[in-house]
Amino acid sequence: MTNKTEKTNIKAALTLATAALLGTSNLAEANTVTTPSAKENSWDFDSALLFYSEVDRVSAAEAIFNAKKTFANDEILNLKLTVDALTGASANGAVAQPNVQTFTRPSGKGEYTIAAGDTPLDDTFHDTRVQLNAQWTQPIAPNYTASGGVHISKEYDYLSLGVNGNLAFDFDRKNSTFSAGFSYFQDTFTPEGGIPKAFSSMPKVSDSADDFAETRIESEDTKTTTDILLGFTQVINRRMITQFNYSYSIVDGYLTDPFKVISKVDGVTGFTQDNIYESRPDSRVKQSLYAQSLYHFDSVVLDVSYRYMWDDWEIDSHTIDTRFRIPLGDAFGTESYIQPHFRLYQQSAAEFYRPFLIDGEAAPTYASADYRIGEMTTFTVGLKYGLLVNNGHDLSFRLEYYRQAPTDAGIAGFEARGALNEVDLYPTIDAIIAQVTYSF
């Protein structure tokens, strides 16, 4: 009983705090949130903490706090705060070599050494990001619902500002819904060390400030992302609902990764002669088709989705995501469920992806050795366990295993040679995802 009162008080306190932050003066309403009759006009909170950890590479911690208020007339206000911290090492794009390699940090001040046979990883990255989202949704006419939102995200070297809007139309006894939405993001990237010149050699730590500056263009650059999303939702029968989406996305501006290099190797021996900064096109048009179905068996709920994405970089991808929610009843003294999760993803390489370049050959217009735009298959397997605790609050735990397996896209003229046959050009990456969520 004491426990219950405490939890109720937490919610009441947060409600008061949120109301104060928003400048709403209706404290009486906030005070009555604990009574069952005030349910409709109350706040719902979701909080989650996630850890993501790759073997020998990046680790990240991310916390989300989401506050949602549903007003009596079906207006919904949603506020979300996300904070994440990233640390660890990330592949810099260069190939592994049978000898020790030394690389300069992005700032030009300092270097890191990679052991023979190891994939070059840059361990410079430590970043903290704060993101705020606000979304307002309301009925605007019978069967029409409109929604609008704003987004701001800030990290040490990155600022992202966004807006979005959506209109949904329900028909056939609300069994069918058409929706159309747009979003626009404006991002500014101010990387440590500035924006490197495409294909310039990675400077040496012994280079003078002038020599370092020679490899740089400017201190920051921008990109914009415009998305259009059309959706159709259909209730099939009492047990089943489906959704189909089409999305069109235009990304314009600086799409290169300023920290990534590509190795120029000797065409016969495979030994690295130079590491040069990568270069990507300054626009990308992506499209996708997405289908999702939920089916309610006698007790189990199956949620399955498929996405096909293609773009003008000649990447296409297939994603299948499946969840089974299996109720356990009161087997553990309280209502609970388990939810196995399986996700499979496969992508083809961008047309300008190259695992390395051959020294002495004519430079291509664009080239990147970032494995994330190379040919790759990934899968995720996971399990979530959720239970109802006091007052019907939900507590859940999620543990997942994620494997990325880059593969040789078999690009003609870029087969492994000499020393490259002795190293792993396409190492797999294993990661663990662990999450705790509490909703109240």
Add this chain to the structure above:
Amino acid sequence: MKKNMKLVLFIPLIIGATGCANLGVEPWERDLLAKDEMSLNAAPVDAALDDHIYFSKEASSGGKGFGGGGCGCN
């Protein structure tokens, strides 16, 4: 169970072949559809966290919702 799974996979074809004339339910038949777990976005916090991971690690994003920008994501 197996039969129902096939139904899930082939439903887009069924919709295409029959139109929407026989689909849908009456308002009093929404007992199962009204459950939280039958929502198309039943776990929005999980979805947001997953989107961030896969946006950072793979070449695709969006589809279910907006792909968006939003992070440097190394």
